[in-house]
Amino acid sequence: MNIIIYTLVIFGIIYFLLRLFSNISSNKISKHLRKIIFIGSIILAVILAVGGKFLLSIPLTLLGLAIVKLKGLSIFQLIGLFRLIQTLRRSGRFSFHQNKNNKNSSTLSLEEAYKILNLDINKRVTKDDINKAYIKIQKRIHPDISPETARLSVIVNEAKETILKNIS
CATH class of the missing domain: 1.10.287 (Helix Hairpins)
Structure with a gap:
């Protein structure tokens, strides 16, 4: 007998919840x-x-x-940003510890620039390809979106200029 009462109560609750959901946008x-x-x-x-x-x-x-969507970043953008940071850390161009002595004034190699912009070095790229890759990354790391990524943005700018000089 108790199971019938419990079943009716559960169905009643489900009915009112579904009715409530149907009225909400x-x-x-x-x-x-x-x-x-x-x-x-x-x-x-x-x-x-x-x-x-x-x-x-x-x-x-x-x-x-x-x-x-912390500061406009989705999970896929966070993963892409993580990959960019790892590429820069492996090349010695980026560190989480901001030392005043470490200015990273050296220019990027062509291979590093291609990796940063996520382009294939073996394929022929056009200025449009470079600009698309550049804009895609800058949408995630531009200093206007997140001031913490200003150093990354400078490195991405340098990578774009390096590749553009190479294809000209």
């Missing part, structure tokens, strides 16, 4: 769902970080940042 549902997913992923990331599972908490944190 999709924008409001999307906005609230984003908040719920963001808060849930941050809580889960904190729980995993406290438990010592840092590697499991990183994707959840990135997911949370992508849902909110």
Whole structure:
């Protein structure tokens, strides 16, 4: 007998929730769902970080940042920015520690410039290809979007100029 009552109560709740959802605009549902997913992923990331599972908490944190679109960056743009930083760090052109003595005044090699703009060095590129790649990266790292990326923006500008000089 109790199972019938519980079933009726559950169906009643589901009916009223579905009716409520049908009257709410999709924008409001999307906005609230984003908040719920963001808060849930941050809580889960904190729980995993406290438990010592840092590697499991990183994707959840990135997911949370992508849902909110921190400073206009999506998860794919964050991954692209991470790849750019890794390429620059391997070449010694970028460091998270800003030393006044390390000015990085040397010019980029052609190979580094192609890697920074994510172009294939073996293919023939046009000025349009270079400009498209340059604009794609600058949309993510321009200092107007995020002041922390000013040094990256300067390096990307230098890479563009290096490749343009080479194809001229």
